[in-house]
Amino acid sequence: MKDLTCRVLVVGGGPGGYVCAIRAGQLGLDTVLVERAALGGTCLNVGCIPSKALIHTAEQFHAATDTASETGLSFGKATVDMGRNVAWRRSIVDRLNRGVAGLLKKAKVRVVTGEARFLDGKTVEVTDGSSSYRINADDVVIATGSDPVSLPDVPFDGPVLSSTEALSLTEVPDRLVVVGGGYIGLELGTAFAKFGAKVTVVEAGDRLLPQYDSALTKPVADRLKSLSVTVHTGTTVVSVSKTGGAVTLQLRTPDGTERTLEAEKALVTIGRRPNAGSAGLSELGLDMAGPAIAIDDRCRTSMRGVYAIGDVTGEPMLAHRAMAQGAMVADLLAGKKRKWDVRAFPAICFTDPEIVQVGQTAEEAKQQGIEVKVSEFPLAANGRAMTRERTDGFVRVVAEKATGVLLGIQAVGTEISELSAAFSIALEMGARAEDVAATIHAHPTQGEGFQEAALGVMGHALHI
């Protein structure tokens, strides 16, 4: 048993933990990071990055096989070597892993590999095979992330996959059932559909992506239909049986009848659970907010000197939230004044088309008693969208009626995610519709849709 002491101990090397550690190191704090698996956490290894790589190649494959295109292009028979595709994705992940390791080293962070177990609010024990450490710190940051939730009594094995296994499939399954129509299930389900799998989505709610309004999700639902994806909403899984190389799901439909569905693989994406109970965390007796560790606006837990960041603190479980919290906590630990002061929190679904939501919806603003003006610009009137053969979607701006101050922006469209930067900056800077309208947006880009929607708030959109 080796004893280590440090100023800051970060447990978990995902986007929350590694960003916190790097920043703490940059600020001159003696920092130790403990990670049991690979640096970069869920996001880098089995989340954001590999999923987006999969989505990218799926779209390319689909474009090459799209016979409906009127562009005059045609390709020979497209094929995919999924094994190589997985290896290619792995290489991106490896490069980023090494990048993170390099950044940590440069910031003089000591990285300890192994499973951490909390002995108390200041001490963890780390075991890695034969070697073990006891690490004592002045301040501790819990960044243990989250794990996928499985169906009751149906563990992830064989043909029943979590997103992690789905991302390492070396063959495209003939038939794939996706249980759970949230963004992770739809992103992966769409990708496999583009690779030629027969995909069925089973969602218990009455529509897909229930946290977004129906106008935003409609283009996604339409696209799924054109990709021959079957969607069963209001449908629950009653039982799952694994039979040889396949899986059979018993479903209950909204009218109460039961039906069976057979597939080679079932991908279960019904949510993620904060890693807040294991690793001796429950013995710390921290205050909880449901399954997550409760935090205040400085990511402080109920125990002094113990902070929590990222997925372990609950929704929204997104990498950029974890990173922003990590950087904030490092600043706080270095004695800077900080608090969670975020007005524009972007959430993106990398579905097809993509959905971006930043700031408030009209509904949320109205609930606060704000009178709003809503303006929507359809991409069907956007030149760039036409040149890319995809005119489904729109940009919608919600502004305060009296002042034109932007309150929120929602958009759906192909690769519209890149506009989230413009949306967030406008909101954080406190822009009015007039400011956006008076800013020249290059032609031809989908960004012009943002400018047009802002003009619409002022009552004079040009191109509709």
Add this chain to the structure above:
Amino acid sequence: MGRYVVKLPDVGEGIAEAELVEWMVEVGDTVQEDDALASVMTDKATVEIPSAAAGIVTWRGGEIGDIIAIGSELVHLDVPGFDDSGPKDASEQGAAEPDSQPSPSPQSPTPPKEPKPARSEAVEPPNQVKLSTTRVLAAPSVRRRALEAGIDLARIAGSGPGGRVVHADIEKADQNRRTEPGQAEERPNEEVRVIGLRRKISERMSLSWSRIPHITIVEEVDVSALERLRGDMNARRKGDGVKLTVLPFLMRALVIAIGEQPALNATFDDEANVVTQWGPIHIGIATQTDTGLTVPVVRHGENRSIRSLATELARVAGAARDGSATREELTGSTITITSLGPLGALATTPIINHPEVAIVGVNRMSVRPFWNGNAFEPRMMMNLSSSFDHRVIDGWIAAVFVQRLKQLLETPALLFAEMEK
């Protein structure tokens, strides 16, 4: 081990809440039964809350300066051998029927709703922008600078378009706070929270000043005779008798003057529009203590001799200073005297002890030349600065009262003659 909950007991009649002014324990401390856990402050009295059990403090129910309702949870103790297997939803029950006794009451092992840090946006859904977005327009860098400089953005009038707060506004606000530019670096600004007695004083002063139109009359009093008499009386004082100051004489004069003008011994309930003229004369004496101004009360001035007034005054003022004064001794005055002793200045503008209608201020005594018709004569002079609630006391009434005080003090025999009646 069980969780034992100490609640804030009933600390005085009709009191619904109290301000937490001091913690005597930290989380992790071991306490014995009857050890003081915290001090809370009600209207005027500060009360120590004792522990009803021995154990280890696991939770404290608030920060200094918080207002806590009677019956709410003050401290959690881990008590060895204490059975806390109450009903499973006891935490809700506990809130529903606050137990005002600090006696053992079994609580559920579930901690009550944690009052510590307010849960933040961080655990809220992503798309929530606080209303302040529409109120305070400011870029993230401006907001951060304001936070670092300890400036509340909501209090700054932004100079940008539509009231947008820009960097220059923060700089200006920061500079305005420095009294002497250039020296501010040497001594950091300090924020002192207005809590406890100071907060009470602040509230009462604002209440009085904002509600009561004050009329202040300054009059000079020739106290040469009074001073001679006082000297004699002090010289003949018995071993344990208190030394007489000028105050008991003034109190006696007040009693006599009020006998003729009962309207001055009154409180004015300006919400009900009722002036109550009080029978007994309870004289409040504004007294400086280590923590600030308090007003101990000499009750029933009308029944007391000068010596009795002096003895009682010394007792209640002493109790106020050493913090042992009871609530009874700190409330219920019907008229107030304020005196700064040797610091009493030439004249002051006393603020009425709301809801009373008059306050008499005593200024410094000094030898001043006095024109006796032929020549200047050195006389011992003292000013009285008295304020009145002009809504219910006319200037004429106030002037008559002050003149009467002057007369009584200049001819001290009257103070005793009147007593014979």
